[in-house]
Amino acid sequence: MKKTFNVTANLYDPGLLKSLVxxxxxxxxxxxxxxxxxxxxxxxxxxxxxxxxxxxxxxxQINGVEKQMNIPxxxxxxxxxxxxxxxxxxxxxxSSLS
Numbered sequence: 048m049k050k051t052f053n054v055t056a057n058l059y060d061p062g063l064l065k066s067l068v069x070x071x072x073x074x075x076x077x078x079x080x081x082x083x084x085x086x087x088x089x090x091x092x093x094x095x096x097x098x099x100x101x102x103x104x105x106x107x108q109i110n111g112v113e114k115q116m117n118i119p120x121x122x123x124x125x126x127x128x129x130x131x132x133x134x135x136x137x138x139x140x141x142s143s144l145s
Contacts, residue, residue, distance in 0.1 A: 050110055056120070058103040065138050071097045072128035072136035093130045098123060098144070 058064060072095040085091045105118045123144040128136040 051108075053108040055106040055108070056101075056103050056122075057106055058101055064099070064101065068097055068099060068126045068138050069128060069136050071099075072126075072130070072138075090131055095128045095130070095136060097126050097128075099126060100124075 100121055101124050102119070102121050105120060124141045125144055126141045127139055129139045130136045
């Protein structure tokens with residue numbers, strides 16, 4: 048019998064982390080790529096990636112039963128932000144580097 052096993056990372060203060068990452072992206076020098084002329088129905092955008100360490104705890108679910116393990120972790124993540132024409136950088140996705 049196969050057992051399903053899911054691991055969820057619960058981040059400490061994700062709102063603060065999102066704000067920090069977006070501010071780091073905004074501090075980059077803007078060379079105007081997001082204002083480039085593009086074909087009709089396309090949007091010009093600028094991407095910016097930044098790396099940050101994230102802290103939190105793990106939650107483990109086995110066969111649908113969640114068990115809070117409270118195992119602390121610190122891991123490095125790569126965050127990618129996108130800025131559309133005349134807009135601000137918005138956090139779009141992240142990837143664990145460990």
